[in-house]
Amino acid sequence: MKEMLNFLKSARGKKALILIHSLADLDAVGSAVALQSFLKNSSIIASDLPTAKARKLLKFIKSEVRIGGKLSADMMVILDTNSYDMLGELAKDVKNFKGEKVVIDHHSLHPDSIKANHLLVDNRYLSTSEIIYELLKELKCKISETEAVCLLCGIIDDSAGFRNANRKTFRNIAQLLGKTGLGYDDIMRLTETNADISKRIALLTACKRAEVVRVGNYLIAKSTVGSFEAKAAEALTNLGADFSFVGCNEKKDARISARVRSDACDELGINIATQVMEKVGKTLKGSGGGHACAAGADGPDVDAFEDAMDECVKITKEIVERKTHAKARS
Numbered sequence: 197m198k199e200m201l202n203f204l205k206s207a208r209g210k211k212a213l214i215l216i217h218s219l220a221d222l223d224a225v226g227s228a229v230a231l232q233s234f235l236k237n238s239s240i241i242a243s244d245l246p247t248a249k250a251r252k253l254l255k256f257i258k259s260e261v262r263i264g265g266k267l268s269a270d271m272m273v274i275l276d277t278n279s280y281d282m283l284g285e286l287a288k289d290v291k292n293f294k295g296e297k298v299v300i301d302h303h304s305l306h307p308d309s310i311k312a313n314h315l316l317v318d319n320r321y322l323s324t325s326e327i328i329y330e331l332l333k334e335l336k337c338k339i340s341e342t343e344a345v346c347l348l349c350g351i352i353d354d355s356a357g358f359r360n361a362n363r364k365t366f367r368n369i370a371q372l373l374g375k376t377g378l379g380y381d382d383i384m385r386l387t388e389t390n391a392d393i394s395k396r397i398a399l400l401t402a403c404k405r406a407e408v409v410r411v412g413n414y415l416i417a418k419s420t421v422g423s424f425e426a427k428a429a430e431a432l433t434n435l436g437a438d439f440s441f442v443g444c445n446e447k448k449d450a451r452i453s454a455r456v457r458s459d460a461c462d463e464l465g466i467n468i469a470t471q472v473m474e475k476v477g478k479t480l481k482g483s484g485g486g487h488a489c490a491a492g493a494d495g496p497d498v499d500a501f502e503d504a505m506d507e508c509v510k511i512t513k514e515i516v517e518r519k520t521h522a523k524a525r526s
């Protein structure tokens with residue numbers, strides 16, 4: 197933090213580019229706009245169009261982000277990512293950029309992280325916006341209403357419903373709300389967009405087609421959609437399934453997305469990636485993997501799709517039965 201503060205003080209007048217990641221979200225755009233208030237001689241650039249939510253914020257504050265183009269400046273500040281993979285088409289130009297490179301981010305350090313002259317990567321923060329806010333406070337930079345709104349949107353959107361928020365997050369939010377005439381409900385509305393209609397159709401289709409198996413107090417759901425299988429699996433767990441498997445069978449490729457409610461994951465000590473989806477991936481003559489509570493499998497054997505879907509439920513059912521019996525005995 198200290199090193200970054202000293203650097204930013206020395207860099208204030210420099211010609212700077214503020215670079216945000218591909219498919220920039222509210223945190224990326226919000227932190228970039230706020231930082232721009234300190235780095236006056238700067239422009240914000242991304243490799244592609246920000247997300248719909250972020251575009252809504254940009255429209256509200258009547259600002260925009262430059263898409264692509266030449267990277268010419270004395271320095272570059274990369275926000276909300278420390279990985280080249282997230283920079284889209286600009287990754288190569290960033291590698292070759294001759295000026296000073298700065299990275300400010302709240303994600304864990306990527307094994308192939310961006311080589312920067314100044315790096316502030318701290319995954320204890322829930323958002324880059326919060327890091328930027330604390331830097332601006334230390335720099336005694338006056339935060340306008342627009343910047344406060346941007347930082348609020350970034351912090352709120354990245355906090356996943358404040359599930360992992362700490363005392364400092366709430367303090368920062370209260371301070372920022374004090375700088376705008378908008379209420380918390382107005383800010384919340386700014387951070388919400390109605391999902392794309394094809395996505396909403398996919399989620400509702402997943403609900404309509406869902407088949408549910410009950411094992412003791414656990415519910416296993418399976419369903420199929422034409423697209424958005426990961427979002428659909430997430431939706432089914434949000435609705436009450438402990439385990440959800442949503443498949444999408446296309447001409448040359450079958451995919452299945454799996455989600456486990458995190459409580460069920462902890463209670464049963466289950467890893468859906470290694471215990472279920474890796475096997476299912478083989479059934480599809482492809483591969484499977486992911487995390488304990490969120491995983492997927494895909495492969496080219498589209499004729500094995502139905503079997504693979506049944507296998508997801510069958511293996512999960514066996515694991516749940518085994519674990520709950522073991523629990524009952526102990």
Ligand SMILES: [Mn+2]
Nearest residue numbers: 223276324354
């Ligand atoms: Mn972020």
